[in-house]
Amino acid sequence: MRRGMLLILAAFCCSLAAPALAASEARHPHPQAWSFAKPLGTFDQASVQRGYQVYEEVCSACHSLSALSYRNLGDKGGPFAAYRAKNHETGAEEVRIGPSAHGGKFISPNDNPAVKAIAAKFDVSEIDGTTGDIVQRPARPADRFASPFVNEAAARAANGGAYPPDLSVITRARHGGADYIYALLTGYGEAPPPGVEEVPGKHYNPYFRGGWVAMAPQLTPDRVSFTDGSPSTPDQMARDVASFLEWAGDPKAELRKKMGVAVLGYLLALTLLLFFAYRQIWRGEKH
Amino acid sequence: MSGPSTYVPGSAFERWLDQRLPIMRLAHDSFLAFPTPRNLNYWYTFGGILSFALVVQIVTGIVLAMHYVPSISGAFASVQRIERDVPFGWLVQNIHSVGASMFFLAVYIHMLRGLYYGSYKAPREILWILGVVIYLLMMATAFMGYVLPWGQMSFWGATVITNLFSAIPVVGDPIKLWLLGGFATDNATLNRFFSLHYLLPFMIFGVVVLHIWALHVPGNNNPLGVDVKSPADTVPFHPYYTVKDAFAMAVFVLLFAAFVFYAPDSLGHPDNLIPANPLVTPAEIVPEWYLLPFYAILRAIPDKLGGVLAMFGSIGVLFILPWLDTSKVRSMRFRPLARWGFVLFVGVCLALGWCGGQLPDKAVYQSGRYVQTFEYRTAAGAIATGAISARTSAELERRAHAEEARIGAAMITMHASVAPFQIKVVQLSQMLTLYYFGFFLLLLPILGLIERPGRVPDTIAKAVLKDAATAERSA
Structure with a gap:
């Protein structure tokens, strides 16, 4: 119990004094031109289909998608x-x-x-x-969706101690969303800045918090041969899988945005009507 | 309610009912004929908006509870199931989570309105205190609601906040144990938080009834802060204020809907979409935006018990506010000094909210750069000195490492680094906290004694007619 309390206290102190983290802050992902980014934007379903293929052939070897x-x-x-x-x-x-x-x-x-x-x-x-x-x-x-590992321990054992996160809501669980996924997948290959110590068994990626990620670069050219004949470049694969994960994390987004137009339109009309009713009723009264 | 009842039963049935349960009379006198000052502005519409927000939270919450699974293994997945598989579950869930933020937005405006127009002064002290009770219950409800999705922020928020209670001497640890239902944040915690999260809104509802009752005894305060003196000062609540409240509510719902449909996640923290993991502490543990000012006050005090006391004190002081303000004038419209004190107070609360979301050691102001000097042996064998500087200590450390790598660690001697003058978030929070308490404990008691208030109109009707006449002349 003592130890548990100490742990909690330590966590609390960390939350109070987290300056050490400043050093490990990640590079901000560059915003991409997603079809779904605009308020009324929709998914590019051809891209989401290709993205599913990338997930199935590459990501699903380690990452689950348990909510789907x-x-x-x-x-x-x-x-x-x-x-x-x-x-x-x-x-x-x-x-x-x-x-x-x-x-x-x-x-x-x-x-x-x-x-x-x-x-x-x-x-x-x-x-x-x-x-x-x-x-x-x-x-x-x-x-x-079938999970690649039976449990977290098995996943860690197979991945050098790192736990490949579930991807069900990954774009909503990271700052930057789909931009972050795209930036992370295409962000390998840079040399770490001078003075940054190498972490054995990990790969440098400036977009990952701390800079060192257990996942090796995955999207090498021609890793996936797209059924629709799209070029299998790392950029294309990363873009498509980010689109797919955005859809997977928020599959009702299109419906939500569409319904929002109707709801806001209705509310706007109601607001105007109430405003004129208000003016009418208060017409003779000083206030 | 105030004044004799004006209810006239319209039919034989209503007459029959009125003699047995005068519920129609109550409704008529409270919400139809209720005489209301004619000069209430839009700041006064938030009471109605808040009742609406409470009902929205209760109705959506009841639906969510039908699908939510209160267990540490099922909670996170059940929220996903609600969003994906329950018909319109995504809509109900978004309304409930955005609704919490909208509720607090409205309550803050409502409270600041009461503060500005002196709505806490006699004879409305009980009304104000009941409002503070509602606010406290709201904070507890919102906090426990945020724990239910069992994401990382849920878990660590629950852990940090319950841990605060252990700072209280003697009874602190037993209270914490009782809150958690065990030695750590676990299934027992989640289950009791779910139970209480379902209970407290109905307690809020009960206190809201008392709050409205306490409002209807003296009647509404108003922007002038003068008492109602004759029927000319008032208009019946219906249709005058039902329509004005309805219009304001529609504008509020427009904003509400804009968030629900176009930015449902924007008010929450992305980390709460990571399933709770007791072994991984998030990089930053922050509460929802509406609790950030209190979080900043908590962290401003270096001592844990002191921080907890200051945080609870910042709400406790509201309970005694009616007796701290010594001014006889209610509305700050006629108080030239208190008015500026109020404006500054609002700014301080916003700034505290900002501080609550930042790392405490972050520099708000910095006078220069971090500097580090060193000595090293050159290729020729001579000893030379060098210096490096950087904007942050982390950057300086990185440069120092790079320099060591360039010259060779054995050949270089680093001296202690010199930090520039800084004002950190925690220090800014301390200054802001000082003003927060100073406003209630010093400014309001003293200003009431030394301030020369402006001329307060005799009656509402007089002031309103004068305003209307000036407006007509200028038009």
């Missing part, structure tokens, strides 16, 4: 939302993946072929009802 289920990828406003629409040339019904330009009938994420295909690539464990054994089966859209 595979079905979320096929939600309205998600990168793999599917719509059934008629092809105007052939007249045949076909399924289109991605944001719907010409409407069509939305397909439930559980029946979404793209989402089912993505989920089926991963195994999840479940308890067999007849034997009670833990068995593996391919994931379904309703399953949560």
Whole structure:
């Protein structure tokens, strides 16, 4: 108990006197021109789709995305939302993946072929009802994203003691958001400033608090071959995965911004109406 | 309520009801016919706005509690579930978290309005004290609410604040143990904070009823601070103030909605979206913006118990404010000196809020640079002296290391570095804290005795008619 209290007291003192941290303050990320950054901005779904591919092929080896289920990828406003629409040339019904330009009938994420295909690539464990054994089966859209490690200890053991953070809300949990993710992923390769001591097993990155990050540079050229043929440059991959993580952290952002216009418009009209009502009622009264 | 009742039952049923439960009479006398000074300005609309904010918090909170999981393993994920899977959960959650900030914004304006127009003076002392009780309950509720998402700031905020109680001699440690429900911030803490976070708003609601009751006995104060003397001074609450309050509330809700829909995260700290981890202390532990001034006062005092006493004292002093202010004049409109003291007080509170968000050792003002001199042996073997300077001590240290690396550690002797004159955040906080207490404990008692107030109008009606006449002449 004594020790616990001392720890708490030490933490408290740290919060009072944190000047030592000044030395380790990170470089501020440069703001990028994101399509979603503006008040009414929307996601560039092609970029979010590519970003998912980067997550799946690169990040997911160490980072979980525990707040998301595979079905979320096929939600309205998600990168793999599917719509059934008629092809105007052939007249045949076909399924289109991605944001719907010409409407069509939305397909439930559980029946979404793209989402089912993505989920089926991963195994999840479940308890067999007849034997009670833990068995593996391919994931379904309703399953949560599979985590790369069974627990934090396993994650640390596999990563030299560092814990790769869950990425569900990473853009909201860091100052700078998507700018920070982009800057961090493309910020390797600089020599540390003179006088800064090297930390063995870590990599210098001026955008990371403290300067030394356990994650090695990941987005090397051609690391991912994009299905849409986009160039697989580190810049492109970082931009796309930052877009994907922004969407993953706040999937309702588009709906929220759209609804905001209607709500603010309504409130503005109501405010004006009340103002004129106020003027009318107080017309004869001195105040 | 003030004056005889003017309620006339309109139907046989209302007459029947009135003889058994005069609830319609109460509503009529309190919110329809209630005579209200005709000169209330927009600063007086915040009482209504606050009632609205309380109802919004209670309604959204009840919905959130249906989906929230109060356990250390489930809390963080359940908030994400609310935002992602509960229909319109993101909206309810945003309204509740932004609503807390809007509630405090409104309460600060409401309190400062009361301070400026002397609404705490006789016969409204109880009204004011009930208001301070509501404010204290609000702070406790908001603090416990911030713990519930179980992010890093939740955990460490709970740890730091409960730890403050251990500074109290003798009973401090048992109180802390009782608050935490154990020796550390843990599941028991989260569970009792959830329970209390659900309870306290209803206590606030109860005190609000008393607050409105205490308001309706003497009636509203007003910007002139003179008593209502005749019916010419007043207008009925409805429709005059229902419509004015409704208009002001709509403007307030516009601001509220702008945050909810376009910047829902901007009022919180990003660290609270990192799940709580007892083994990792965040780089900075800061409370929400509305508690920052008190955090600055806490840190301004170098002694822990002293800091805690000053922090609680800064709210405690509000309880005795009605007896500290010796002036007979209510409204600061007619108090040329107190008025400037008030303006400065508002500035000091804002500055304290700024200080609360900064690292205490950060320099607010610095007269020059950090300088370090050293001696070293040149290639020829002679001893030379050199100097380096930097804006911050960390930068200086880095340069010193670089210099050592360049010349060779064995060949160089560093002297002690010289720091420039600085005013640090903690020192600024001390000066501001001094004014905060000085305003209540010295300025208000003394000014009331030495200040020559301006001429206070005899009645509200007279002043209002005179103003209107001047406005007409100039128009």
